[in-house]
Amino acid sequence: MSFARSLTAGLLLATMLVLAGCAGTPKTPTPKPTTPSGPPPAATVIVPSDDSVLAQAAMQALRQRGFHLTRYSAAMTRGSDDYRLMARKARYRLTLRSESIGRCRNGQTSLRYRLALIENANGNVPVSLSGADCLDAIRQALTTELDRDRIRAGRATAGPR
Numbered sequence: 001m002s003f004a005r006s007l008t009a010g011l012l013l014a015t016m017l018v019l020a021g022c023a024g025t026p027k028t029p030t031p032k033p034t035t036p037s038g039p040p041p042a043a044t045v046i047v048p049s050d051d052s053v054l055a056q057a058a059m060q061a062l063r064q065r066g067f068h069l070t071r072y073s074a075a076m077t078r079g080s081d082d083y084r085l086m087a088r089k090a091r092y093r094l095t096l097r098s099e100s101i102g103r104c105r106n107g108q109t110s111l112r113y114r115l116a117l118i119e120n121a122n123g124n125v126p127v128s129l130s131g132a133d134c135l136d137a138i139r140q141a142l143t144t145e146l147d148r149d150r151i152r153a154g155r156a157t158a159g160p161r
Contacts, residue, residue, distance in 0.1 A: 040154070041088060041089060041090055041091055042091050042153065042154045043066060043067060043068055043091070043153035043154050044067065044068045044069075044070055044089065044090040044091060044092075045062050045067045045068075045069055045070070045090055045091065045092040045093070045094055045117075046069075046070050046071070046072045046089065046090040046092070046093045046094070046120075047059055047062075047069045047070070047071055047072070047093075047094045048071070048072060048094065048095065048096060049071045049072065050096065052096075052098050053098075053109055053111075053135055054096055054098040054111055054113055054115070054135070054138060055096060055098075057135060057138065057139045057142070058094060058096060058115060058142060059094075061139070061142050061143055061146060062094070062146075065146060065151060065152045065153060066152055066153030066154070067092075067153045068153070070089075070090060072093075089120075090120055091119065091120060091121070092117050092118060092119060092120060092151075093117075093118045093120055094115070094116070094117055094118075095114075095115070095116045095118065096113065096114065096115040096116070097113065097114045097115075098111045098112065098113040098114075098115075099111065099112045099113075101132060104134035104135075106134070108134050108135050108136060109134070109135050110132065110133065110134055110135075111132065111133065111134075111135060111138060112131075112132040113129070113130060113131065113132070113133075113138060114129075114130040115127070115128070115129045115130070115138075115142065116128045116129075117146075117151070126145075126149045126151060127142070127145045127146060127149065127151070129141055129142060129145065
């Protein structure tokens with residue numbers, strides 16, 4: 001009887017240890033399918049962290065065409081020529097540089113500028129403007145170029161000119 005009792009006690013102890021081990025093991029959560037948050041890349045333009053009057057005008061023109069804007073710094077793109085990586089985040093990238101050079105007759109800011117809208121997937125530049133002019137004239141030139149190439153969120157451009 002002592003052998004049977006020892007065997008029963010041993011089995012009971014082993015069962016308790018196994019159950020205790022299972023109870024102490026953290027449950028691995030089932031991974032949930034990930035869905036991207038935020039706007040789709042086709043509706044996104046990354047724009048420089050720039051608060052100049054030209055940047056504000058360009059961002060307004062892009063918002064009017066349905067684009068979501070995400071800011072970037074120059075350091076974020078340095079050494080990154082992988083357009084496909086950027087294209088997964090945003091369809092276009094806006095680059096610009098401007099310098100105030102005076103006032104126009106109507107009192108508006110006059111700028112020397114360079115502006116480009118670059119397709120991240122392939123590096124094409126559907127919009128490229130540069131020169132020196134009054135802010136309203138630059139804004140109008142940008143609007144004309146965006147409309148000519150039918151640049152809107154979620155739509156393909158007209159292609160190379």
